[in-house]
Amino acid sequence: MTDSTAQCKRGLLGCLGLNWFFRLLSSSIGQKFVMGVTGLLLCGFLVTHLAGNLLLFAGAKPFNEYAHALHSQWELVAVAELGLVVLFLAHVYLAVTTTIGNYRARREFYVLKQSKVPGRIIGANTWMFASGSVVLGFVILHLIDLRMGLRRSLHYFPDPEAFEAPFHNTMAALSDPISRVVYFVGAIILGVHLSHGFASAFQSLGLNHPKYTPLIKIIGKIFGVIIAIGFASIVVFVPGMWR
Amino acid sequence: MNHAASKNLNLTLKIWRQAGPKQAGGLKTYQVSGISTDMSFLEMLDVLNEQLIASGEEPVAFDHDCREGICGTCGVVINGQAHGPDSGTTTCQLHMRRFKDGDTIVIEPWLAKAFPIVRDLIVDRSAFDRIIQAGGFVSVNTGNAPEANTTLVPHHVQQDAMSAAACIGCGACVASCKNASAMLFVSAKVSHLASIPQGQGERSKRVLNMVATMDAEHFGNCTNTGECEAACPAKINLTNIAQLNREYLKASLFSKE
Amino acid sequence: MVTVADTPLDGRCPDGNIASRWDQRKRDLKLVAPNNKRKYTVIVVGTGLAGGSAAASLAELGYNVLSFCIQDSPRRAHSIAAQGGINAAKNYQNDGDSVWRLFYDTVKGGEWRARESNVYRLATLSTSIIDQCVAQGVPFAREYGGTLANRSFGGAQVSRTFYCGGQTGQQLLLGAYQAMMRQVSGGGIKLFTRREMLDLVVVDGIARGIVTRDLVTGKYETFVSDAVVLCTGGYGNAYYLSTMAKTCNVTAAWRCHKRGAYFANPCFTQIHPTCIPVSGDHQSKLTLMSESLRNDGRVWVPKTKGDTRSPDQIPEDERDYYLERRYPSYGNLAPRDVSSRAAKERCDAGFGVGQSGMSVYLDFSKAIKEDGESVIREKYGNLFHMYERITDENPYKVPMRIYPAVHYTMGGLWVDYNLQSNLPGLYVLGEANFSDHGANRLGASALMQGLADGYFVIPYTVGDHIATRKVKPITADRPEFHDALESAKSRTTAILNVNGTHSTEHFHRALGKIMWDHVGMARNEKGLLHAIEQIKTLREQFWHDVKVVGSGETLNQNLEHAGRVADFLEFAELLARDALHRDESCGGHFREEHQTDEGECDRNDADFSYVAAWQFKGVGTDSILHKEPLTFVDAPFGVRSYK
The missing domain is CATH 1.20.58.100 (Fumarate reductase/succinate dehydrogenase flavoprotein-like, C-terminal domain)
Structure with a gap:
């Protein structure tokens, strides 16, 4: 009894016996852990998202059928979307706070700085926050374009519930060259982000082993390349195929 | 068969000078000549300091002690690289044959919020001591020990423990990390003690407390860039940081601590 | 002419059977009750193996310990540079070792100039040191089954040296440092880094404190205590070039000497046979290549004077393996002083190699041929790496060149059997005292002595001083x-x-x-x-x-x-x-x-x-x-x- 009363004085988490959880989440390693887990789960989403979008190569009908089948499970979609939002926001939030914390920890910068990693000219991995920011911007644009349908300049299908709408709207979003360049760059930067982030997540989760780590690193690179090529190929080829 | 005969170098040095922790600092340029390629980097600085004393200027303060690469006292950033260009090498073991006649060498102290500058190239690394105080030990009083061979440690376990325990505590990992993270240092001690039987009793408590202190000392987080590993003179491996992560998560999620 | 004091100095050793003298002394030493210990303050100067182990052990007992070091962290004391190993009479190899044999080897190695009682105690305590260090997690080398491994060192015909690669001193020091840090966090030790001891304070004939200078602020401070334990290492840097760290010095010991502590046998200095030769006038220090290398390396010079051929051009029968020739039963593992003089003799006679002719070869080609490069790499990899960085020569391919250098000082402040100097309340441990090595120290015995003094002698003897003399509290106003x-x-x-x-x-x-x-x-x-x-x-x-x-x-x-x-x-x-x-x-x-x-x-x-x-x-x-x-x-x- 006395134990739990004492803990209650330390707030709600204490009452619930969750001080340890708060400690974990506020620690450097706990935050990396959350970054890693959310990152990997978002990778999982990317796989399904790419698989669905590759149906664009098959034409309007298969794609629209897939979209409607998906949206008919609206309860599941709502839960999934909520989950994605939470994962994404957690990932972004921690990226921002740890980057600020890391910046403060460094505080002073060298007049001259060179990497000692063999073959590295400027640390590719130092671009995670930059590439992540580009991806974030791209995701926001993508949601405005196709989830919310708010980009005025696009010619959306008049009835958003219509069978033809998903394919039509996707094509509309890729109709002008500037949009295509933006979507193309978004896909490539996403791939760059993943090529480090995938393997890095395993390291953050403590999963590093001489037998598997080299493989994970290669898979990470391949994964980044597949995602980048997959999405970029849609941008490059699909608009021309179904003009 | 023998090494290339020694040569003499003329060098331009740009060295961080700072009178004290609160004073402003800046790079100052010096010329040195007749530097033998057989000299160590610190012996080159000795030559400069003799030159400065002769001209009545205060010599450059830099930390150093054993000059054989084991005490971890020395360490400066040389042309943007912690301990200079050689891998697995401390500043005192870097030799001038690595440089060319006419080179300009920029020499800066370790920079990190957790390592405040004391003077010139000397920084305060006492945060490392406080991290070890938080749990980097086995609680065994003198006289408590059982007969040594009652604790069996397989050869490969000892080898792993030894390669982690080899850390010299110089701080190059912090200095070279863009986030000024001390994870490599902390992970070396955590891995060493977590991998051997003697360290099991305090395994969870140790990692939780050491990481808490590391965070409180304002070291940054790890973003897996591997710069620390590349700069480490004791060649402490990045796998230790993975083990640190693993130990911490295990302790957080499953221990009673 | 030397003025000799009338009465001989008494080491205050117990009498009786040598094997039971330490037990007898422990029986006679007065104790301080556990709850009283925290009322007493002990100053420990230096944080090497002796100082670190003493500070930790005294704090564990409950004393208030003030620990001082000149470096920025206790972990950097020069014990860290000891490479080869630490001796202990465990007889794990079943090769005939015993406490008596370690005792005898050490007395003989020191040419009968050390105190028998002290050396016997050292040999006895050696086994407890290994137990203590293993319990702390020191990663000593192991056999495949998990038991402790040993190697041979100079001056012994048994394998009794425990080691951690070529970094034994580092690992033992980190063990002591970690034990210290545990006490710092528990409040038993107050740590003062970057402080240099500049004087000893003697009040009513008893050592009661020290004066220090804060090396960062330049501030002078005084500290009061009930006993002062000096663990400040050796004085080899009197020779400028030595294998000592740059800050190693005689100041603390010398200032105690000036306050009345006797300095014993200062002329007993050890010149280590296997150091990297001087390369030029710029040289600021010399680097040791561990004696353990002589387990597998063979020392030789050409048989012809002034032979300038590269070593691989000199055929086997034109090489003089002079240690094997002169000392057939110990060969390359002859003790340090003997090996050093043999090297000097050959070089002075004109057989030396290298540009200056002031070095001899330490050749691993036979061992590499017999055991393979990987075995040699595992045993000595870090030493070979260090050699290559300094000399730019690859010792896997070319024999090392070595020459003797000042390495250790057997002399130091005089202490009695309790490690107390002639000034009551001043204790001197480790290399800073003179006690156990006589005129020459055997390899792997310095670590043993530092830790024996700190872990297992001073915790008993310091209490006796406090209890017997009933030291009274004083303040720095005196x-x-x-x-x-x-x-x-x-x-x-x-x-x-x-x-x-x-x-x-x-x-x-x-x-x-x-x-x-x-x-x-x-x-x-x-x-x-x-x-x-x-x-x-x-x-x-x-x-x-x-x-x-x-x-x-x-x-x-x-x-x-x-x-x-x-x-x-x-x-x-x-x-x-x-x-x-x-x-x-x-x-x-x-x-x-x-x-x-x-x-x-x-x-x-x-x-x-x-x-x-x-x-x-x-x-x-x-x-x-x-x-x-x-x-x-x-x-x-x-x-x-x-x-």
Whole structure:
């Protein structure tokens, strides 16, 4: 009894016996852990998202059928979307706070700085926050374009519930060259982000082993390349195929 | 068969000078000549300091002690690289044959919020001591020990423990990390003690407390860039940081601590 | 002429059977009750193996410990650089080792110039050290089944050396450091880093505190205690070039000496046979290549004088494996002093190799051929790497070149069996005392002694001092503290005020040259007398001509160094005088006048079987010699032969 009363004085988490959880989440390693887990789960989403979008190569009908089948499970979609939002926001939030914390920890910068990693000219991995920011911007644009349908300049299908709408709207979003360049760059930067982030997540989760780590690193690179090529190929080829 | 005969170098040095922790600092340029390629980097600085004393200027303060690469006292950033260009090498073991006649060498102290500058190239690394105080030990009083061979440690376990325990505590990992993270240092001690039987009793408590202190000392987080590993003179491996992560998560999620 | 004190000095060893003397002493020592211990403060100066282990063990017992080190962290003390290993009479190899054999080897290795009782205790405690270090998590080398591994070291025919690769000292020190850090976090130890001890405070004849200078702020401070434990290492840097770290110095010990503590056997200095040779005038220190290398490396020079062929061009039958030739039963594992002199003999005779002709080969080709490169790499990889970085030569392909260098100092402040100096309340541990190694220390015995003193001797003996003398609480208001503080300050000010033309480095190098040339591996009367005169002259020059830039109120490494060199300049004279007075050859002290036909030491047990403990009477004034007679019953005098 006395134990739990004492803990209650330390707030709600204490009452619930969750001080340890708060400690974990506020620690450097706990935050990396959350970054890693959310990152990997978002990778999982990317796989399904790419698989669905590759149906664009098959034409309007298969794609629209897939979209409607998906949206008919609206309860599941709502839960999934909520989950994605939470994962994404957690990932972004921690990226921002740890980057600020890391910046403060460094505080002073060298007049001259060179990497000692063999073959590295400027640390590719130092671009995670930059590439992540580009991806974030791209995701926001993508949601405005196709989830919310708010980009005025696009010619959306008049009835958003219509069978033809998903394919039509996707094509509309890729109709002008500037949009295509933006979507193309978004896909490539996403791939760059993943090529480090995938393997890095395993390291953050403590999963590093001489037998598997080299493989994970290669898979990470391949994964980044597949995602980048997959999405970029849609941008490059699909608009021309179904003009 | 023998090494290339020694040569003499003329060098331009740009060295961080700072009178004290609160004073402003800046790079100052010096010329040195007749530097033998057989000299160590610190012996080159000795030559400069003799030159400065002769001209009545205060010599450059830099930390150093054993000059054989084991005490971890020395360490400066040389042309943007912690301990200079050689891998697995401390500043005192870097030799001038690595440089060319006419080179300009920029020499800066370790920079990190957790390592405040004391003077010139000397920084305060006492945060490392406080991290070890938080749990980097086995609680065994003198006289408590059982007969040594009652604790069996397989050869490969000892080898792993030894390669982690080899850390010299110089701080190059912090200095070279863009986030000024001390994870490599902390992970070396955590891995060493977590991998051997003697360290099991305090395994969870140790990692939780050491990481808490590391965070409180304002070291940054790890973003897996591997710069620390590349700069480490004791060649402490990045796998230790993975083990640190693993130990911490295990302790957080499953221990009673 | 040397003034000799009338009454002989007494080491206060227990009587009776040598094997039970320590037990008997422990029975006689008074204890301090557990709850009383925290009322007493013990100052421990230095955080090497002796200081670190002492501070941790005393704090565990409950004493208030104040721990001081000159470095920025206790983990950097120079014990960290010990490479090869630590001896212990565990007899894990079943090869005939025992406490008695370790005791005998150590007495013999030190040429019968150490105290039997101390050495026997050291051999006994050696086994507990290994137990303690293993429990702390020190990663000693293991066999595949998990049991502890051993290797051989010089001066022994058994394998009793425990090791952690080539970094044994580092791992043992980190063990002690971690034990210390545990006590710091528990409040038992208060840690003062970057503090240099500049004086000892003696009140009513008892050591009661120290004066320090904060090396960052330049501030002088006094600390009061009930006992002072000095663990400040050796004085090898009197030679300028040595394998010691740059900050190693004699200052703390010397200032205690000036306050009345006797300095014993300063002439017993160890020249280590396997160091990387000097490469030029710029050399700031010398690097040791562990003695353990001689397990697999073979020492040789060409049979022809001035042979300049590269080593791989010299056929087997034109090589002189002189250690194997001269000492067939110990071969390359002959003790350090013997191996060093053998190297010097060959080089002086013109057989040396390298550009200067002042080095010999240490060749691993046979071991690499027999065991494979990977085995050699696992045993010595880090040493080979270090050698290559320094010399730019690959020792897997080309034999190493080595030459002797100053490495360890067996002499130090005089202590009795309890490790207490003649000044009550002042204890001296590890290399800073003189006690266990006689005229020469065997390899892997320094770590053993430092840890035995700190873990297993001082925790018992310091309590006896506190309990027996019933030391009373005092404060730093006593005039003795004020006087000591002022004298430390004024010495620093005096150095700053000289404002001459030559740097501290200049004087240190000059002193080193005198010492190496005349008080080095081989000494003679003429050279020693000459050296004493030269040291005096140099000391005078120093006080008229040294130039120290900067102030005393900030971090000033130049000033720190100057203070240490000033003390070396006083101490070196005592070292040379001790060498002059000891008119015999033994261990590390080789007088050319006293050698056998084969060039070995010609010891004089009838006249010199004593500890020479010197009492300070003023700088440049002859010290008074106190003799502590040494008797050998359990390890009777013998010929120290390694043939």
